[in-house]
Amino acid sequence: MTMGVQKSDPIIIVGGGAFGLSTALHLTRSGFTNISVYEKDDHIPPRYSAANDLNKIVRAEYEDPFYTDLTIKAIAEWKTPLFAPFFHQTGFLHCVSGDASQKAIDTLARFRASAEKNAQIKPHVVPLDNVNDVRQACWQLDGPLTGWNGYLNRFDGYAHSGNALAAVYRAAQAAGVRFYLGEHGAVDEVVYVSTLQGRKSSGIRTKDGKFHPSSLVIVAAGGAVGRLVPELGKKVVAKSWSVAHVQLTDEETSALRGIPITYARDLGFLFEPDPKTNLLKICPMGGGFINTDPKTGISHAPDTLEESAFVPDHDEKQMRKLLAHTLPALANRPLVKRSLCWFADTDDSDFIIDYVPGTSDSVVVLSGDSGHGFKMFPIFGSWVSDFLEHSRQRNAQWRWKQTDPNAEKGNWGGDVSWRLGESLELKDIRPKVVSKL
Ligand SMILES: Cc1cc2nc3c(=O)[nH]c(=O)nc-3n(C[C@H](O)[C@H](O)[C@H](O)COP(=O)(O)OP(=O)(O)OC[C@H]3O[C@@H](n4cnc5c(N)ncnc54)[C@H](O)[C@@H]3O)c2cc1C
Numbered sequence: 001m002t003m004g005v006q007k008s009d010p011i012i013i014v015g016g017g018a019f020g021l022s023t024a025l026h027l028t029r030s031g032f033t034n035i036s037v038y039e040k041d042d043h044i045p046p047r048y049s050a051a052n053d054l055n056k057i058v059r060a061e062y063e064d065p066f067y068t069d070l071t072i073k074a075i076a077e078w079k080t081p082l083f084a085p086f087f088h089q090t091g092f093l094h095c096v097s098g099d100a101s102q103k104a105i106d107t108l109a110r111f112r113a114s115a116e117k118n119a120q121i122k123p124h125v126v127p128l129d130n131v132n133d134v135r136q137a138c139w140q141l142d143g144p145l146t147g148w149n150g151y152l153n154r155f156d157g158y159a160h161s162g163n164a165l166a167a168v169y170r171a172a173q174a175a176g177v178r179f180y181l182g183e184h185g186a187v188d189e190v191v192y193v194s195t196l197q198g199r200k201s202s203g204i205r206t207k208d209g210k211f212h213p214s215s216l217v218i219v220a221a222g223g224a225v226g227r228l229v230p231e232l233g234k235k236v237v238a239k240s241w242s243v244a245h246v247q248l249t250d251e252e253t254s255a256l257r258g259i260p261i262t263y264a265r266d267l268g269f270l271f272e273p274d275p276k277t278n279l280l281k282i283c284p285m286g287g288g289f290i291n292t293d294p295k296t297g298i299s300h301a302p303d304t305l306e307e308s309a310f311v312p313d314h315d316e317k318q319m320r321k322l323l324a325h326t327l328p329a330l331a332n333r334p335l336v337k338r339s340l341c342w343f344a345d346t347d348d349s350d351f352i353i354d355y356v357p358g359t360s361d362s363v364v365v366l367s368g369d370s371g372h373g374f375k376m377f378p379i380f381g382s383w384v385s386d387f388l389e390h391s392r393q394r395n396a397q398w399r400w401k402q403t404d405p406n407a408e409k410g411n412w413g414g415d416v417s418w419r420l421g422e423s424l425e426l427k428d429i430r431p432k433v434v435s436k437l
Pocket of ligand 1: 041375
């Protein structure tokens with residue numbers, strides 16, 4: 001261990017979502033003994049967490065082999081006793097429809113090449129060259145599937161993210177981590193003092209006015225990170241995608257048991273229904289929605305859940321189109337539990353695991369999940385533990401990048417290779433409120 005934080009030093013983690021909980025667990029495994037997690041919701045899984053959800057895709061093939069290798073490690077860990085109850089290796093049916101743009105087709109081709117290039121993944125890849133192949137791979141998809149082609153990767157699956165958060169919360173508690181939830185856990189600010197060496201954090205202040213001292217503050221606040229670490233500026237954009245569900249019967253859920261994650265890059269994706277709630281989740285993807293503060297030009301996740309409790313019309317149409325292609329009996333059903341789900345986006349989709357500059361190594365930020373971080377849940381915290389052991393980020397991709405590549409822009413909707421469409425502003429997609437007067 002270098003000069004950094006000592007194993008018995010008080011460490012505060014802000015945020016009890018995916019990155020915060022994984023970090024708490026792994027720090028206890030590495031011998032850190034004085035860890036407190038502060039979470040603004042009064043229970044875990046927190047409703048504000050992007051991972052408070054029925055399921056997230058755990059797919060190993062990335063355009064960047066760096067993340068492919070990490071996901072292979074994560075999947076091995078998903079199969080260990082703590083995580084296995086939440087991992088379902090249903091396979092990932094990854095296609096484009098006949099209407100797809102060239103960008104979608106090219107992206108699919110890069111994902112496929114990544115899967116086929118990897119010796120561990122390749123044996124699990126089944127080509128789907130036409131609609132018949134798709135039906136062979138999944139007989140339940142009884143819609144027209146017009147023009148669908150791509151591949152099925154049986155190496156991949158999904159994780160029940162909300163339940164996985166709850167399990168790691170219990171495991172971290174059992175390992176001695178203290179949790180402060182609700183009004184005692186909502187963090188107002190990181191508190192700084194001036195020292196001869198420069199500015200340094202002395203702890204945090206919670207919304208109830210209390211000061212909590214610590215040697216190190218680790219901020220893992222998801223889409224709300226900008227409020228606590230304004231130094232990020234436009235390096236991170238709070239962004240959201242739509243999520244909605246179809247309520248099925250027991251019989252319908254049973255009939256769809258075991259279907260792969262079904263993803264047309266141009267239409268979005270859906271999952272095997274959840275057997276407990278009979279909900280089938282759909283996500284239309286796209287360029288996402290941002291919530292830019294006109295004064296600062298910085299996008300923040302809204303403070304209340306109500307502001308995100310809808311999906312825009314365009315996304316609803318897109319979700320119905322996906323159903324019409326795949327499971328047409330469901331295409332006109334009500335879409336329930338609609339919401340926008342907020343994450344922290346970087347321009348290169350890389351995570352950030354590093355000290356905040358100008359804090360004398362007293363504040364670490366875990367951010368930039370870029371909408372693909374949950375699959376790493378079983379191992380994410382080991383990277384933080386490794387970082388603290390070395391007191392520096394040895395992996396250039398996860399450093400606090402000094403240049404602000406899009407200082408003038410900070411949106412990068414359609415620029416991201418694996419997404420289609422531009423980012424829109426939340427204020428422009430809000431449902432029109434009908435006056436009750
Ligand atoms: C629609 C959608 C689909 C996704 N699909 C996938 C997928 O298929 N596969 C995948 O791997 N990933 C997926 N993701 C990404 C995944 O959900 C995130 O990468 C992951 O949840 C990020 O974890 P986090 O801890 O950074 O943020 P979160 O999980 O959002 O947690 C942040 C936590 O910080 C808390 N917090 C915020 N501010 C404060 C404060 N001031 N005080 C105290 N607590 C605070 C919040 O309440 C929250 O609990 C998806 C994301 C979205 C939005």
